[in-house]
Amino acid sequence: MIIGIPKEIKPAENRVGMTPSGVLELVKAGHTVYVQSTAGMGTDFYDEDYANAGAQILPTIEEVYAIAEMIIKVKEPIEPEYKLIKENQLLFTYFHFASCEALTKAMIEQKAICLSYETVETPDRRLPLLIPMSEVAGRMATQEGAKYLERTYRGRGILMGGVPGVPPARVLVIGGGVVGTQAAKIAAGMGADVTIMDLNLERLRYLDDTMPANVHTQVGNEMRIREAVKENDLIIGAVLIPGAKAPKLITRDMLPTMRQGTVLVDVAIDQGGCFETSKPTTHDDPTYIIDDVIHYTVANMPGAVPFTSTLALTNATLPYAMQLANKGWVKACKENSALKLGLNIIKGDVVYKGVSEAFDLPLRSVEEVLEQA
């Protein structure tokens, strides 16, 4: 198959769809890979690295889209890319269609085959191409939180691990899924006193068994959160209710009860945020302060660590990309139910329920489309 890796053109996006080592595996399997010149620069991968892995370098994004049967990238295409996409071209990337009608309409019009990373789902209901970014965001939430606790940033001026004779910082993680677990693990490693709150008792049992001794678990409810916000120095919001907006677990009236310089990191901001006072920020200006409480609410946290994020993403996407390249999308999706669930739009037909519902578009059965393809 002919595969294209374009440079990401969405503002502030430094990741790239495939690492040189991923390209090498695709080339070894007999595929031809075209990489746009400087596509990997934001991640510290250079044209020479891709060329050494067997890729052919093309100077412009137009040439990459024009030649490729499958495009592998990171973010959804943005407006200048719409017209570059060809009929029958397979696009393997994050789309988040339900949040953008213009993108959905454009992909229908271009008659492309859109396979979305975020809806690839295994039979045990895991989202293998979302997990790596949650892992990055979770670990980063603690790293950023620890930084903003410093007095220079108007934080409480407390060291995560304390020192002998001085108690450590107290960290509350609300939501014990992928993000929350990784956030708690890093906070525990730094020596903080950590509490994970979740509604799922089974999950809390598992965390209690596997986490270090300085991590405690608690079932979350409003009264406990009201008490906990008074005592914790860093509070990380990491809840998810699939397909719904995040619930507002910390409300405006709780802010004056917190200690001056408390840091709130709302990782769930991409689902609307789980703190009432959260509004999305960017890496250029990541925080704001209300009632002396610091809010960190960056919607694309992994974008700040493109090296780690690109490697983590390629580790997860490569096995799927390989199946698509080796078998073609029809056979690969027929044989792998996780990949099949990634299909959102096929040659103008919407085949994913969430997308059809979001914009009141007709829904076709994916099985029927696959049979006729």
Ligand SMILES: NC(=O)c1ccc[n+]([C@@H]2O[C@H](COP(=O)([O-])OP(=O)(O)OC[C@H]3O[C@@H](n4cnc5c(N)ncnc54)[C@H](O)[C@@H]3O)[C@@H](O)[C@H]2O)c1
């Ligand atoms: N900002 C970013 O850059 C970024 C990056 C990755 C993920 N995220 C977001 O982080 C959030 C968490 O993602 P995840 O992968 O960890 O999800 P997950 O499904 O693995 O975990 C969510 C957890 O929240 C718990 N939960 C739900 N409602 C709760 C409540 N009211 N109180 C306490 N716990 C509750 C669930 O039981 C579950 O354990 C999502 O909103 C996701 O979109 C943001």
